[in-house]
Amino acid sequence: xxxxxxxxxxxxxxxxxxxxxVVRLLEKxxxxxxxxIRLFDEGMKLAxxxxxxxxxxxxxxxxxxxENGEWIRKPFLSEEELE
Amino acid sequence: MNIDIEREPWSVSKLVxxxxxxxxxxxxxxxxxxEGEITNFTHHIRSGHMYFSLKDEQTQLKAVMFAGxxxxxxxxxxxxxxxxAKGKLSVYERDxxxxxxxxxxxxxxxxxxxxxxxxxxxxxxxxxxFDPTKKxxxxxxxxxIGVITSASGAAIRDIITTIKRRYPLVHVxxxxxxxxxxTAAKEVAKAIAMMNQLKEAEVLxxxxxxxxxxxxWAFNEEIVVRSIFExxxxxxxxxxxxTDFTLSDFVADLRAxxxxxxxxxxxxxxxxxxxxxxxxQKRLIHIQTTMISLWRDRVRQLLSRPIFQQPRAxxxxxxxxxxxxxxxxTKAIEKRLKTHQHLLERLGEQLQRYQPQVTLSKQxxxxxYLQKDLFRAIYRQVEEKQGKHLRLIDQLDALSPLKVMQRxxxxxxxxxxxxxxxxxxxxxxxxxxxxxxxxxxxKCQIWGAKEDKDE
Numbered sequence: 438x439x440x441x442x443x444x445x446x447x448x449x450x451x452x453x454x455x456x457x458x459v460v461r462l463l464e465k466x467x468x469x470x471x472x473x474i475r476l477f478d479e480g481m482k483l484a485x486x487x488x489x490x491x492x493x494x495x496x497x498x499x500x501x502x503x504e505n506g507e508w509i510r511k512p513f514l515s516e517e518e519l520e
Numbered sequence: 521m522n523i524d525i526e527r528e529p530w531s532v533s534k535l536v537x538x539x540x541x542x543x544x545x546x547x548x549x550x551x552x553x554x555e556g557e558i559t560n561f562t563h564h565i566r567s568g569h570m571y572f573s574l575k576d577e578q579t580q581l582k583a584v585m586f587a588g589x590x591x592x593x594x595x596x597x598x599x600x601x602x603x604x605a606k607g608k609l610s611v612y613e614r615d616x617x618x619x620x621x622x623x624x625x626x627x628x629x630x631x632x633x634x635x636x637x638x639x640x641x642x643x644x645x646x647x648x649x650f651d652p653t654k655k656x657x658x659x660x661x662x663x664x665i666g667v668i669t670s671a672s673g674a675a676i677r678d679i680i681t682t683i684k685r686r687y688p689l690v691h692v693x694x695x696x697x698x699x700x701x702x703t704a705a706k707e708v709a710k711a712i713a714m715m716n717q718l719k720e721a722e723v724l725x726x727x728x729x730x731x732x733x734x735x736x737w738a739f740n741e742e743i744v745v746r747s748i749f750e751x752x753x754x755x756x757x758x759x760x761x762x763t764d765f766t767l768s769d770f771v772a773d774l775r776a777x778x779x780x781x782x783x784x785x786x787x788x789x790x791x792x793x794x795x796x797x798x799x800x801q802k803r804l805i806h807i808q809t810t811m812i813s814l815w816r817d818r819v820r821q822l823l824s825r826p827i828f829q830q831p832r833a834x835x836x837x838x839x840x841x842x843x844x845x846x847x848x849x850t851k852a853i854e855k856r857l858k859t860h861q862h863l864l865e866r867l868g869e870q871l872q873r874y875q876p877q878v879t880l881s882k883q884x885x886x887x888x889y890l891q892k893d894l895f896r897a898i899y900r901q902v903e904e905k906q907g908k909h910l911r912l913i914d915q916l917d918a919l920s921p922l923k924v925m926q927r928x929x930x931x932x933x934x935x936x937x938x939x940x941x942x943x944x945x946x947x948x949x950x951x952x953x954x955x956x957x958x959x960x961x962x963k964c965q966i967w968g969a970k971e972d973k974d975e
């Protein structure tokens with residue numbers, strides 16, 4: 438779990454859930470030192486990844502449209518964006 | 521009724537109590553719809569209960585609507601309002617007053633639509649569609665939100681604006697539907713089912729902006745209410761404004777007064793999340809620091825143990841042992857060395873004996889002896905042979921024909937030939953012969969030959 442790429446590819450909700458879990462585990466206090474250091478490292482990476490995701494969030498807004506009997510997706514643009 | 525004769529008179533309490541019992545046993549009176557005009561309206565400020573009377577041309581009836589019910593009213597009743605009330609009939613025992621306990625109230629003008637609404641609501645409620653225990657929990661950090669509303673209404677704009685502001689992480693999937701008109705209910709129900717089939721959105725917002733009761737009607741339709749109930753994806757209803765309640769609102773897992781509110785309920789706030797992440801990060805660092813100092817203390821404590829304090833004490837033991845072993849080793853090596861030295865000396869002596877120079881001079885000596893022997897032997901042999909030779913010469917000399925001839929013998933040869941004539945038959949008279957004597961030769965001619973007969 439502590440691999441940088443793996444962490445960065447986690448969806449935000451998974452990352453923050455794992456971060457909460459890591460903090461909980463560490464706060465329980467019965468983790469062996471090496472494991473604690475590993476968890477800390479993972480936790481910091483998770484926190485970094487979470488912050489980054491929050492900073493760099495790109496929203497995707499799609500609309501389902503029926504064409505020739507099939508449902509397809511199109512980007513949805515609100516009226517302001519269309520103007 | 522011959523109370524006077526046959527029974528003890530009842531107390532008022534007993535009678536009122538009996539009356540109440542009778543009313544409450546009557547199913548008809550426990551779910552009653554009454555139409556009338558509001559009069560003597562009082563909204564009790566402290567408790568929030570509403571007290572008033574319903575009247576028509578002939579009579580009036582006391583009524584009460586408790587705060588728990590009137591909170592949901594979509595209008596503020598006032599004297600003179602023509603209303604339809606739903607409730608139960610009972611007795612307020614303190615006053616012996618028959619009263620209508622109102623659960624639901626609507627303006628009379630709404631008419632059949634409202635009655636239909638109330639009936640359906642009651643029916644669905646009985647079926648358990650509004651059961652609070654059936655409500656699903658909303659995801660804390662949804663990845664994708666499904667929105668079922670009109671693509672052109674204010675609702676979708678409000679939702680998108682709100683989500684962008686609060687939590688731009690989330691993806692939005694809009695299922696555009698008509699939110700009013702004949703097909704609206706069907707479309708909404710179908711959209712909910714479709715979203716459940718797609719299984720992409722983790723929460724659904726179903727709704728539209730505010731409107732009249734008629735405009736919101738699709739969200740009161742049974743088909744919509746049931747599809748919301750059946751949705752496996754949690755549904756937030758977002759129909760109209762604060763005072764408009766639809767059946768969709770009752771059945772939804774969460775009710776939002778407006779689409780904006782629905783969006784707010786659907787997603788966490790970005791800033792709050794940032795704060796949360798920061799606080800988690802702080803906790804993480806704090807724990808780490810604490811833990812490391814704890815471990816450091818532990819190490820320090822261990823280091824204060826004698827083994828670390830006087831490491832030499834332990835070492836001295838080993839030093840001594842090493843010294844002993846060293847001297848043992850030296851002794852052993854010396855002993856071994858001595859043994860080998862002896863052996864070496866012995867071998868040296870042996871080798872000396874077989875030194876080639878010694879052998880060589882010995883051999884040379886021997887060679888000299890042998891040479892001398894050889895010479896001696898040769899000389900002896902030569903002498904011997906010389907003696908023998910002389911003897912043989914003497915013998916030979918004795919045997920020489922010359923010696924014989926000296927005694928008077930001669931040899932006869934054919935003249936000018938070496939043929940020795942040994943018989944008279946070899947010669948004819950006239951033949952020339954050569955006669956060899958010891959001191960010279962004679963040339964002779966045969967005159968005659970005579971053979972000895974007696975031999």
